[in-house]
Amino acid sequence: MTAATERSAVVEWSEPDGVVPRGTLVVLPGRGERAGVYARLGRRVSADGYRVLVLPAPTDDPSQTTERVRAVLADAGSGPHPRVLVGSDTGALFAAGLVAEGLAGVDALVLVGLPGSLPPGPVGWAAELDARTACPVHRDVLDEQVRRGALAEPVPAGWEAAAVPELITVPVLGLHGTADTVASLDAARAWYARLGVAELVSLVGGRHDALNDQSHRTAAATVVLFLERLRAGLPEIAHVELAQARPDPAWAEDHGGFG
Template identity: 60%
Template sequence: MTAVGAVPVVASWSEPEGIRPRGTVVVVPGRGEHAAVYERFGRRIAADGYRVWAVSDPAVDEERTCAQVRDLLDRTPSDEPGEAGPAPRVLVGSDTGALWAAGLAAEDGTGIDGLVLAGLPGAGVVTGPPDWDGELALRTSCPTHRARLDGDGAVRRGSLARPVPAGWADRARPGAVGVPVLGLHGAADALSPPAGVRGWYAALHQAELVSITGGVHDALNDQTHRTAAATVVLFLERLRGGAGPVTHTELRGGAL
């Protein structure tokens, strides 16, 4: 892990010892966050054999984030811990990190094999800066993650009330995104209501939008974080297999 002061800029989680990496995942944080906020998600995806990295918030220093992402995408694949792993190489973005990742794929998709976009910013707005408890409620309904954010002095409070950086929405043209996209969106996301993003996903060439019942803005760190991680792993496995289905339901009956 590389750090500036006490704030991790790039964090990484490797696959279990003795297992060859199945792919590379690069996480782009959203407003107010930093790389280590995604430790729980990173460890869970890494446990399934993927090499996971998290970079800095592009809303703070876009040039720095772009350099970090390009460095990871452009590295020669390696089985050595601490190095970028093999394809598929997938960007996972949350909040404005999702919008930034979509913009990068639209403008220069070199080395990007897929996108996972959680809580993509849409038409929702925060009317005035909420207090910290209100911001936590907007971000996640998971008490564990709320406590983690509440005790993290590096999380920039009030960030969700800030507008999406100028030009990012225009840059993320869905028709220019040429890789498969998985969208994860909380059905109860008050910051970015699902109705405001469905049209964007519908305009993509290859997309799946998964709505998480009762979920709020941070789909990767909500109470349903296990379901979100499992959905991401299935997407990664489909990419490894050529974007086709990896399972087929032969029979469904009775009450679940």
């Protein structure tokens, strides 16, 4: 089993006993988020052998976060390569900016709900919850692990300008909900199109917290598949071969769903 431990403001989910670690994820939370927001992701991904380290949100103290990221990447005991910087919301923008500005030791990026220059987000806790997720379990987590009203705060000045796609040379995986009302999917598509080696996965019906929404299993599986391909140095490992088209939603409803 995997369990969370805390050291120097870093919350860690380690690989199970007896499992050789396969890589390390360093997670930067979004506005107002604490480490517990990523407990479900940490448990699931660490069970597959990837160590997960969650740092404080960079909006709390950008300079301190930068120092902590560098310290984790420089510490051989933090976990093996590939070392992947994962960010959600403003954490994604901050992570992209760090790599664009030349941060060493990062093998890849996973960016979730990448925000751009949008007006302030929803006002009121009920509206903020609706914007973040449709998952009832995750909504309960957010009640304890998020500073209310944070999503209405603007993106810090200069963060978007620092995240220049053309300056990012590591592979990038993007996750973005198609129903994200906080960060524009169209703007994200335009940003990812400027990268060198990248793929953007849109989660159908997903809201802003794409890692923890109702499709959180698919999101985690997408991240693990990306990590496995990164380790193997392959563009793909499992190639989908279809002899016929996928059934449409009406067919699925008539036959009791997809299982």
